[in-house]
Amino acid sequence: MARNSKNLKAAYAAIDRNKAYGLAEAVSLVKGNAKAKFDETIEIAMNLGVDPRHADQMVRGVVAMPNGTGKTMRVAVFAKDAKADEAKAAGADLVGAEDLAEAIQNGESGFDRVIATPDMMGVVGRLGKVLGPRGLMPNPKLGTVTADVTAAVNAAKAGEVQYRAEKAGVVHAGIGKASFDEAKIVENATAFIDAVRKARPSGAKGQYVKKITISSTMSAGVFVEDAAAQ
Template sequence: MAKLGKRTAAIREAFAGKEDLSVEDAVALVKGNATAKFDETVEIALNLGVDPRHADQMVRGVVSLPNGTGKDVRVAVFARGAKADEAKEAGADIVGAEDLMETVQGGTIDFDRCIATPDMMPIVGRLGKVLGPRNLMPNPKVGTVTMDVAQAVQAAKGGEVQFKAEKAGVVHAGVGKASFDEAKLIENVRAFVDAVQKAKPSGAKGPYMKKVSISSTMGPGVSINVDSATGN
């Protein structure tokens, strides 16, 4: 068995036996042990009592974190003419139509968020098999198929986070950086959990939010008391 490094051993010891913590204690633990040489992302995972294979149990939505994500989000916009100009002025990193489609089809996906005007969807639809698995497909339900491309670009750049339940009913996202103040991380965690709570689908039966946990990029996870996370 490989010998653990001092840093890894110290982190494991700090987390040993700790679970079902309050949001405040969990954030303090994760932030205090995020000691990598880069600014680690604080990530949240929610295990939900849903089966996303059923349409009435799909969990999907978007939330604007009050303190942003701390991440530089690259935004691509499918638009033409005046709307393309509007997207560029709003700060979009990549703007195009058929040319952008061909770039993506060629395997180059140099963006974190994809927005499209409604008239572009016949083109974007051809990219479903590429963008869909990466959760990048524009969708009117989360505001990424819209004529107001400027607002959508600004929201994406300003800390808006999309979420979608995976096959096992797990929703996960980055909710800030380890360098954030604890109070800001706590606020972001609660805002994200609240958004997922509000997105509870009509077909969900039994306990909806089964487990909440947070971790840093390089650190172990710790579970949060669900009532503490939901403010109950």
């Protein structure tokens, strides 16, 4: 704990907490301050001028990270017969139907993404209280309810990121690891920012993107200058 506190103090000393930096400089600062003994995740958070409690102000979507996220995604697929075989061939970690639903109800949680073929949504729907709070319910708008399970599994494994505005109007995601080249982190951050900006809902009024912050798992956040607002 003492070491972490020392590193965090050093990170704060290295940045101007009242300044918004250009994206490339912000990434450089965050990457330079990531001094933990493990490969820290680089995260981005966008504070939006929306109230997600209103349907016309919800911000939700999916974006493919150009350089992946550095995280190993564990994928569960609800499918039967040939589609189940297809999911297994694509590299899904868990595949099943009623048996998979029972396993999840009994505590199975070894997955980060859930994909389902349309005919399996009757089974998956019964898991709403388990999957919903984790943001894992399959959704056609996010490409996780689909007959093309191969494409869905491949996208998830390649670093596709889902995002959803929280109560305070914040969306966030992991966009890489501290071991990534700065240029790759910048490219991923740009893809995420662009996707969220394009997802502006019809009910959003006034300033949409209020603040952008980039940080690492154990280090201080750095404010990012919103170039599009200049």
